[in-house]
Amino acid sequence: MLQPSQRPGQGLAPFFEAQGIAIVGASDDPTKIGGRPVSMLIKYGYAGPVYPINPKGGTIQGLSAYPSVLATPTAPDLAILAVPAGATIAAVRECGERGVKAAIVLSSGFTEAGTEGAALQTELVAIAREYGMRVLGPNCLGAVNVADKLIGSFSIALEENMPPVGQVGIVSQSGNVGSYTMQSVARRGLGVSRFIATGNEADVDVADGIAALAEDDGTRIILCCMETCRHADRLIEALRIARERGKLVIVLKIGSTAEGQAAAASHTGALTSSDAVFDAVFRRQGVLRVRSVEALIDIGHAASLLMPNRLPQTNGVTLVAASGGFGIMMADAMSEAGLQLPALADSTKSRIREAVPTASTGNPVDASAQMSARPDILLKMLTALLEDPAESTLVLLLSLSLYNKRLRGIYLEALTQVRASHPDRLLMVISQGPAEAVEQINALGIPVFPSIDAAASGLAGLVRLGQLAHAPIHIPTRSAAEPVDPAVFRSEFHAKRALAAVGIDVPSEAIVTSADDAVRAAESTGYPVVLKIVSEDIAHKTEVGGVALHLHDAEAVRTAYANILDSVGRHAPDARIEGILVAPMVQGGTELIAGVSQDAVFGPVVMVGMGGIYAEILKDVALQAAPVSEDEAADMIRSLKMFPLLDGARGQAKADIAAAARTVARLSEYAYRHRDDIAEIDMNPILVRPQGQGTIVLDALMIPVSASAR
Numbered sequence: 001m002l003q004p005s006q007r008p009g010q011g012l013a014p015f016f017e018a019q020g021i022a023i024v025g026a027s028d029d030p031t032k033i034g035g036r037p038v039s040m041l042i043k044y045g046y047a048g049p050v051y052p053i054n055p056k057g058g059t060i061q062g063l064s065a066y067p068s069v070l071a072t073p074t075a076p077d078l079a080i081l082a083v084p085a086g087a088t089i090a091a092v093r094e095c096g097e098r099g100v101k102a103a104i105v106l107s108s109g110f111t112e113a114g115t116e117g118a119a120l121q122t123e124l125v126a127i128a129r130e131y132g133m134r135v136l137g138p139n140c141l142g143a144v145n146v147a148d149k150l151i152g153s154f155s156i157a158l159e160e161n162m163p164p165v166g167q168v169g170i171v172s173q174s175g176n177v178g179s180y181t182m183q184s185v186a187r188r189g190l191g192v193s194r195f196i197a198t199g200n201e202a203d204v205d206v207a208d209g210i211a212a213l214a215e216d217d218g219t220r221i222i223l224c225c226m227e228t229c230r231h232a233d234r235l236i237e238a239l240r241i242a243r244e245r246g247k248l249v250i251v252l253k254i255g256s257t258a259e260g261q262a263a264a265a266s267h268t269g270a271l272t273s274s275d276a277v278f279d280a281v282f283r284r285q286g287v288l289r290v291r292s293v294e295a296l297i298d299i300g301h302a303a304s305l306l307m308p309n310r311l312p313q314t315n316g317v318t319l320v321a322a323s324g325g326f327g328i329m330m331a332d333a334m335s336e337a338g339l340q341l342p343a344l345a346d347s348t349k350s351r352i353r354e355a356v357p358t359a360s361t362g363n364p365v366d367a368s369a370q371m372s373a374r375p376d377i378l379l380k381m382l383t384a385l386l387e388d389p390a391e392s393t394l395v396l397l398l399s400l401s402l403y404n405k406r407l408r409g410i411y412l413e414a415l416t417q418v419r420a421s422h423p424d425r426l427l428m429v430i431s432q433g434p435a436e437a438v439e440q441i442n443a444l445g446i447p448v449f450p451s452i453d454a455a456a457s458g459l460a461g462l463v464r465l466g467q468l469a470h471a472p473i474h475i476p477t478r479s480a481a482e483p484v485d486p487a488v489f490r491s492e493f494h495a496k497r498a499l500a501a502v503g504i505d506v507p508s509e510a511i512v513t514s515a516d517d518a519v520r521a522a523e524s525t526g527y528p529v530v531l532k533i534v535s536e537d538i539a540h541k542t543e544v545g546g547v548a549l550h551l552h553d554a555e556a557v558r559t560a561y562a563n564i565l566d567s568v569g570r571h572a573p574d575a576r577i578e579g580i581l582v583a584p585m586v587q588g589g590t591e592l593i594a595g596v597s598q599d600a601v602f603g604p605v606v607m608v609g610m611g612g613i614y615a616e617i618l619k620d621v622a623l624q625a626a627p628v629s630e631d632e633a634a635d636m637i638r639s640l641k642m643f644p645l646l647d648g649a650r651g652q653a654k655a656d657i658a659a660a661a662r663t664v665a666r667l668s669e670y671a672y673r674h675r676d677d678i679a680e681i682d683m684n685p686i687l688v689r690p691q692g693q694g695t696i697v698l699d700a701l702m703i704p705v706s707a708s709a710r
Contacts, residue, residue, distance in 0.1 A: 007211070007237070008207040008208050008210070008211035008212075008234045008235075008237055008238040008241065009207075009208050009209075009210075009211025009212040009214070009215055009238065009241070010208075011101075011102070011134040012102070012134060012204065012208055012209075012211075012212040013212075014077040014078045014101040014102035014134070015078065015102050015104070015134070015136060015143040015152060015196065015204075015212075016143060016145040016148070016150060016194055016212070016216070017077075017145065017148070017150070018048060018076065018077035018078035018101075018102070018150060018152075019048050019049075019076075019077050020048045020049045020050075020051065020072075020074055020075070020076035020077055020078070021037075021041065021046070021048060021049070021050055021051070021076050021077070021078045021079070021080060021150070021152070022051040022052075022053050022066075022069045022072060022076040022078070022079045022080070022095075022100070023037050023038050023050070023051070023052050023053060023079075023080045023082065024053040024069060024079055024080065024081045024082065024083055024091045024095075025053070025054070025081065025082035025083035025087075025091075026038050026052030026053055026054050026060050026061075026065060026082070027054075027060065027082075028059075028060045028061055030061065033082045033106055033154045034082035034083075035060075035061070036153075036154040036159070037080050037082070037142075037151060037152065037153065037154060038050065038052055038060060038061050038063065039061060040151045040153075040158055040159070041149070041150075041151055042061060042062070042063070044149040044151065044162050045149050046148070046149045046150055046151065047148070047149070048150075049073070049074065049076070050063055051063075051065075051066055051069070051072045051073075051076055052064075052065040052066070053065065053066055053067070053068065053069055053072075054066075054067070055067050055068075068094055069091075069094050069095055069098045069100065070094055070097065070098050072098070075098050075099040075100065076098075076100055077100065077101045077102065078100065078101070078102050078103070078104070078152060079091075079095045079100045079102075079103045079104070080103075080104045080106065080142065080152050081095075081103055081104065081105045081106060081107060081138075082106045082107065082154070083107060084107060084109065085107050085108070085109030085110055085113070085117060085120055085138070086109075086120070088105060088107055088120070088124060088138065089120060089123055089124060089127065092105075092124055092127050092128065092133075092135070093127050095131075095133065096127060096128070096130065096131030096133055097131075100133060101133060101134070102133060102134045102135070102136070103128070103133060103134075103135050103136070104135075104136045104137060104140065104142045104143060104152045104153075105124070105135060105136065105137035105138035105139075105140065105199075105202075106137065106138075106139075106140065106141075106142060106153075106154060107137075107138055107139070108138065108139040109138075109139075110124070110138045110139055110200055110202070111139075111200050111202070112139055112200060121138065121200065121202050124138065124202060125202050125203060128203055134203055134204055135202055135203040135204065136152075136196070136198065136199070136203070136204045137198070137199040137200060137202065137204075138199060138200050138202060139199040139200045140175055140197050140198055140199025140200065141153050141154070141155050141172075141175025141176070141178060141179055141197035141199070142154070142155070142175075142196075142197060143194070143195060143196040143197070144158070144182075144192075144194065144195040144196075145193075145194050146162060146163055146164075146165050146166075146191075146192045146193060146194065146195075147165045147193065147218060149162070153179075153195070153197075155175070155179040155182070156179070157179045157180070157182055157183040157186075161186070163182060163183075163185065163186035163191065163192040164186060164189070164190075164191040164192070165191050165192070165193070166190055166191010166192050166193060166304070167191060167193055167218060167219060167220040167221060167304060167307075168185055168190055168191065168192050168193060168219070168220075168221045168222075168223060168300060168304060169192070169193045169194045169195070169213035169216065169219035169221070169222045169223070170182050170185070170192065170194070170195045170196070170222075170223050170224075170225075171195075171196050171197075171198070171206060171209030171210055171213060171222065171223075171224050171225075172196075172197045172198070172224070172225035172226075173197070173198050173199070173201070173206055173225065173226055173227045173228070174197070174225055174227060175197040175199060177225045177252075177254075177293065178195065178196075178197045178225050179197070180293065181223060181225060181293060181296065181297065182195050184293065184297050185223070185297055185300070185301070188297060188301050189439055189442065190297075190300070190301050190304055193213070193216060193218040193219040194212075194213055194216060194218070194219060196209040196212070196213075201230060205230055205231065205234065206224065206226055206229070206235065206238075207229075207231060207234040207235040207237065207238040208234075208238070209224075210222060210224060210235075210238040210239065210241075210242060210249065211237070211238040211241045211242070213242075213247070214238065214241045214242035214245050214247045214249075215241065215245065219247065220246075220247060220248065220304070220307055220308070221247065221248045221249075221250070221300055221303055221304055221307065222242060222247055222248065222249045222250070223250055223252075223296055223297075223300045224249060224250070224251045224252070225251075225252045225254070225293075225296070226251055226252065226253045226254070227253075227254055227255050228255065228601075229278075229601050232281075232601050232602045232603065232625075236281065236285060239282075239285035239286070239287055240285060240473060242286075243285065243286045243469075243473055244473070246308065248288075248303055248307065248465060248469070249285075249286070249287045249288070250287070250288045250289075250290060250296055250299055250300050250303070250461075250465075251282060251287055251288070251289050251290070252289075252290050252291070252292070252293060252295075252296045253275075253278050253282070253289055274599055274600060274601060276623050277599045277601070277602050277605050277623055277625065278601075279623075280605075280622075280623045280624045280625065281602060281624075281625050283468065284471070284624060284625070284632075286468040286469055286471055286473075287468070288461055288464050288465045288468060290461060294454070295454075295457060295458070295461065298449060298450075298454055298457075298458045299458050299461040299462060299465070301442075301447065302428070302447035302449070302458055302462055303462060303465060305442060305445050305446070305447050306426065306445070306447065306462070309424065310424060310425075310426055310445075311462055311465055311466035311469065312393050312426050312459070312462055312463045312466045313466050313467070314340075314391070314392065314463070315338065315339050315340050315460070315463045316339070316340050316341075316342045316390050316391070316392035316393065317334050317339045317340070317341060317392050317393045317394075317395055317459060318341070318342075318344070318363055318364075318365070318385055318388065318390070318392045318393070318394050318395070319331060319334065319341065319363060319364035319365065319395050319397070320364065320365045320367055320381075320382075320385065320394065320395065320396045320397065321364060321365075321366065321367065321396075321397040321399075322366075322367055322368060322369055322397075322399070322401075323366070323397075323399070324360070324366045326397050326399060326452075327364030327365070327366050327397075328364070329452055330364055330395065330397060330430075330452050330455075330456075331363075331364050333452045333453050333455070333456035334395075334456045334459070336456070337456040337457055337459070337460040338460055339456065339459060339460055339463070341363045341364070342363065342390040342392055343362075343363060344361060344362075344363055344365075344385075344388055344390075345388055345389050345390070348361075348384050348385065348387070348388040348389075349361035351380070351381075351383075351384035352365065352381055352384050352385070354380070355377050355380035355381040355384065356368065356370045356377060356381055357370075358370050359381070365381075365385070367381060374410065375410045375413040375414045375417075378410060378411065378414040379413075379414045379417050379418060382394070382396070382414060382415075382418045382427075383418060383421065383422070386418065386422045386425045386427065387422075391425070393426045393427075393428060393459060394425070394426070394427045394428070395427075395428045395429075395430065395455060395459065396427070396428070396429050396430070397429075397430045397431075397452070398411060398429060398430065398431040399431075401431075402431050402433065402434060402437040402438075403433070403434060408437050412437070412440055412441070415427075415429075415441060415444055415446060416444060419444045419445060419446060423445075427446050428446065428447050428448070428449065428455060428459065429441055429446055429447070429448045429449070430448070430449050430450075430451065430452055430454075430455045431448055431450070432450050432451070483677060484498075484674050484677040484678060484704075485498065486704075488678075488702045489536065489702050489703065489704050490536040490578065491511075491534040491535065491536060491578055491581075492532070492534070492581070492699050492700050492701060493509060493511055493534055493581055495681075495700040495701060495702040496509070496697060496700045498670075498702070499666075499667070499670070499683070499697060499700060502666050502669070502670045503662075503666050504663055504666050504667065504683075504697055505663070505694055505695060505696045505697065506696065506697050506700070507583045507584050507586060507696060507698065508525065508583075508584065509525075509581055509582065509583040509584075510524075510525075510581070510582050511534055511578060511579040511580070511581055511582075512579055512580055512581075512582055513579045513580075515557070515558045515561040515562065518531065518557050518558070518561045518580060518582055519554045519557050519558060521582035522551065522554070522557050522582055523554070525582060525583070525584050526584060527551070527552050527553065527585075528550050528551055528552045528584075528585035529551050529557065529582055529583060529584060529585055530547065530548065530549050530550075530551065530582075530583050530584070530585045531547070531548045531551065531557065531560045531561060531564060531580050531581065531582060532546060532547050532548075532564075532580065532581040532583070532699075533546030533547070533564055533565075533568050533577065533580060533581075534577070534578040534579050534580060534581050535568070535572070535575045535576055535577050535578060536576060536578070537572065537574070537575040537576050538568070538572055538575050539701060539703075543571070544567060544568050544571035544572045544575075545563070545564065545567025545568065545570075545571060546564055546567065546568050547564075548560035548563065548564060549585060550585055551585070557582075561580060564580060565577075565580075583698075586687055586696055586698060587687075588687075588689060588690075589655065589687040589688050589689040589690070589693075589695075590610075590611075590645055590646050590655050590687075590688045591610070591611025591612055591685035591686065591687060591688070592608060592609065592610060592611050592637075592660060592685065592686040592688055592695075593607075593608070593609050593610070593611045593621075593682075593683065593684040593685060593686065594606070594607065594608045594609075594663065594664050594667055594683045594684075594686055595607050595667075595680065595681050595682040595683055595684070596626055596667060596668060596671035596678070596680065596681045597679070597680045598675070598679050598680065598705070599625070602625045603625070603626070603672075603675055604625070604626035604627075604668070604671045604672050604675045605623055605624070605625055605626060606623070606624055606625075606626045606627075606628055606633075606636075606664060606667065606668040606671065607621050607622070607623050608621065608622055608633070608636050608637055608640075608660075608664050609621030609622065609640060610640055610642040610645065611684065611685040611686070612685070618641065618642075620640050620641045620642050621640070622636035622637070622639045622640060623636075624636060624668075626668040626669075626671050626672040626675075627665070627668040627669045627671075627672040628664065628665055628668045629665060630658075630661045630662055630665045631661075632665075633660075633661035633662070633664035633665045633668070634657060634658070634660075634661035636664065637657060637660055637661060637664070638657075646660075646688060653690040653691065654690065654691045655688040655689070655690060655691065656688055656689055656690065656691050656692060656693055656694055656695060657688075657691075659688070659689075659693075659694040659695045660686070660688045660695050663683075663686060663695050663697070667681065667683060676705065677704060677705055678702055678703070678704065678705065679703045679704060679705045680701070680702070680703040681700070681701070681702050681703075682699075682700065682701040682702075683697045683699070683700050684699055684700075684701075685698050685699065686698070
């Protein structure tokens with residue numbers, strides 16, 4: 001990056017608002033990479049001067065060509081470089097000398113091509129830094145401002161037609177994925193504001209693209225195709241800028257991986273994955289993540305019709321079809337997507353029967369073929385449903401009706417009237433066409449989804465967008481911390497002492513080095529007790545026979561003491577033994593596991609899950625980038641599949657959720673402050689006692705950054 005610490009989006013205006021453009025490596029052949037930008041700038045009527053640059057000079061596609069950017073009549077704001085990688089360095093330097101503000105490097109042959117290419121890319125960035133010039137790419141598909149017909153791209157998606165002007169911005173690391181998205185959006189009749197593909201991201205990265213689109217008054221929705229993140233802080237800042245400006249961000253994040261998890265030394269490290277962390281960070285920043293290009297376009301299109309005030313605020317849905325079978329299919333899909341089907345009010349049922357006597361009045365509503373008889377009948381039924389007190393989203397399935405001209409007229413008339421009478425209510429249609437009818441319905445501000453499954457996942461996404469838009473903005477504080485005492489890495493005893501110092505409750509314990517001392521410590525603590533081996537070389541004590549539980553008297557303590565030393569000696573003969581820990585045998589409550597591990601992108605990540613087998617076998621955990629507030633920690637705990645065990649299931653006492661959330665929040669703050677020293681923290685188990693009785697951490701492990709690196 002040119003200046004990774006600068007605010008994302010700074011200096012990107014020339015990519016979209018250039019007053020003059022030079023194409024270095026311009027070709028007279030409009031099918032070549034160097035010829036396409038020239039051809040499209042001319043074809044679509046870019047208003048500024050276009051300077052083809054070619055050593056031969058002469059005329060290119062009817063425009064005067066220049067041997068160098070240094071020879072142009074005026075200094076262009078933007079240069080598009082379509083020359084081989086080896087010639088790019090000299091071209092970039094000439095651009096800098098000419099005062100060019102930004103350059104798009106379309107050429108490949110840089111970092112993606114190996115060591116020599118990486119060296120060229122490093123030199124390219126150094127020259128850009130020298131002249132204060134922003135660089136997009138290399139190996140990218142460039143940038144487009146649709147309204148101003150500014151095309152800094154060779155995308156074939158633009159050869160025949162420009163997208164209509166609209167309010168959807170597209171930023172993509174992959175040029176082909178981004179170009180396909182732009183073309184697909186256009187085919188859906190959805191207008192595009194700006195497009196940017198970042199390629200190798202030698203300078204401009206995806207965070208810059210998001211921030212630039214967020215600050216564009218013509219963009220309301222940002223569709224992002226992301227493969228990776230190189231600077232987490234910049235990405236988070238860009239997403240925050242988008243939220244502050246009221247822009248919706250929908251991200252297709254591809255490339256999930258579990259690489260590196262095999263080396264994790266703690267339970268926490270084994271239970272976190274970078275892909276899950278992306279989910280958590282996106283959720284915190286109000287971003288909707290989708291899993292396919294189709295979902296990106298479907299939800300983006302629907303959101304564009306509903307912005308800014310009609311995104312759903314609840315997950316309730318009322319379903320209407322002319323067939324009971326279709327209604328059941330709709331109900332199944334909506335329920336599986338996490339949506340609720342509330343019962344209709346008695347008054348609503350009466351109004352439906354009055355309009356369509358043969359209709360069933362459950363949810364889904366089987367309206368029968370009678371709803372297609374006359375527009376007034378259909379209008380009465382739809383009006384009744386939209387005025388139901390539950391205020392659910394109304395979803396209407398039209399399987400074949402729009403293909404019949406007579407029925408199409410009936411439905412369009414009814415939908416037009418109901419939209420006019422209920423402009424703030426959310427109505428969706430499921431239909432595959434024909435395209436002309438779908439466009440007419442969309443023009444009413446009514447989203448149309450092509451299938452039942454697409455409608456279910458799409459509506460669920462819209463609900464999440466509506467909820468995320470109102471979530472509080474999280475800005476972590478960056479407090480400094482003194483270096484960690486190396487003793488915290490030696491054993492659970494020292495780790496728990498450090499946690500206790502920040503307000504996390506731990507048992508009263510002692511380390512002993514003889515059986516007699518163990519008995520005295522047990523008698524001081526009070527029976528029953530637990531004995532554990534203390535060794536910085538043993539992370540998982542039970543695996544070497546290093547734990548003895550439920551010890552009720554002195555004889556049991558002496559026997560356990562000897563057995564532990566014998567077992568550890570056989571299983572870990574080289575381990576350094578500090579002693580044996582004597583602790584109270586704490587019981588009564590529900591177990592949680594919590595911890596922090598270092599994510600390669602986002603740094604410290606806090607995890608919480610149900611203890612015992614649930615976390616590791618069921619993967620029932622919640623993640624978030626550290627630090628988290630107590631409210632966020634409570635939401636994480638409530639999101640667990642097994643949360644009912646904490647919430648008083650089957651008559652059990654409710655657990656102290658507030659204390660558990662406080663413990664997780666304090667852990668996250670401690671780990672965030674010491675992120676340069678601590679790679680992983682594992683608190684397992686945490687005993688969550690009944691409401692009002694707090695929590696207590698029964699075991700803890702800390703791993704230094706140096707050990708994690710090794």
